[in-house]
Amino acid sequence: MDTTQRTEQQRSADRRRRELLEAADRVVLRDGPQASMNAIAAEAGITKPILYRHFGDKGGLYAALAKRHTDALLDSLRAALDAPAERRERVEATLDTYLAAIEARPQVYRFLMHPAEGGTAAEQGFDVGKHSAPLLRRMGEELAQVIEDRLDLGPESQRLARVWGHGIVGMMHAAGDWWLGERPCSRAELVRSLADLLWGRLAAAGDRIGGPGF
Template sequence: MNGRDPDRRKALLDAADRAILREGPHVSMAAIAAEAGITKPILYRHFGDKSGLYQALADRHVRRVIAQLRPEFVRTRTDPRGRARAAVEVYLDLISANQNLYRFLFHRASAEDTGVRSHMTALVRGLGEELGAVLAAEQVVPDAVRAQILGHAFVGMVQTTGDWWLEHPEVGREQVVEGLVEVIVAAFISNTVG
């Protein structure tokens, strides 16, 4: 954005959010610009190009998800089941409440732009690394390498299962939560006794 007004940038991202939520993941850039009361070239000028807008939206929303998940990672150390349940529920609630935005970021933007795909992958990978570090630091998984493997596995599993669940509304949220929690807790148990 190079020296542009941060309040204006926020207003443009807010307009993009409204357009995506209203029109869905296939919203046009023209619709986003119209929602902001500007033209597409002006919209692109604020973000460099379409990729810059996608990355700004990804930063905004993926970092919000991470900020809401982070407290669940460090929640009561003595209750791995409760911790896993809380984190899974937070994630599923966030994506189900913002399905158009989720699909825009993880499907459309990532498919259209390799830079966005790499950026999203790096953000998700960072979450896996953070979870692995917590598991190792708290001795939930005593071996640091195994903790990293499990941290990434849990993040990937929850993300892809959540993606699947959005396409299968006939499956109850509680059933998805329980299935994920059972796998996570089983992994914790096998890594503390094995």
């Protein structure tokens, strides 16, 4: 029952845990989302059962690994969202922050986007704590909170903020994913185009000749 014993051993366990996470990080960076538990264990210089003792199952390792990156990315996004600047500038900075992150480490973010997708049927029965689609949902909720806190949207503000939060995050994600694959333009151009979309240029645009009347 000594606290000294517990803290000392726990400290060692935490250090190992961090080392294992870093090894997993390396493997995911190299092999992408298909990284196997065997490969991660080998990279860490150990064998599988240790991974399972530390993280329970693959979902646990995924969750721990995801938390690191989502927390880091969300911190960057919060900084961009909270910068003292015009709204348009803040929106563009936020978009650019996200796109720069996925551009720098595409494999990691592809890994983060795909939820658990377990092999066995254990996932389907009861998912008390792990059903969440982690990164996208968290970003959506976070953005929704910022929108609701800072914008005056009238009586439906709460619902509007949440819908917009998830919608904008989805827009950012899908456009970023497509852009990463095709690279049809520079990052700055993409940012400007998306901000234009959010700024109502879709509604303001004129019809082409032979337009919607037909």
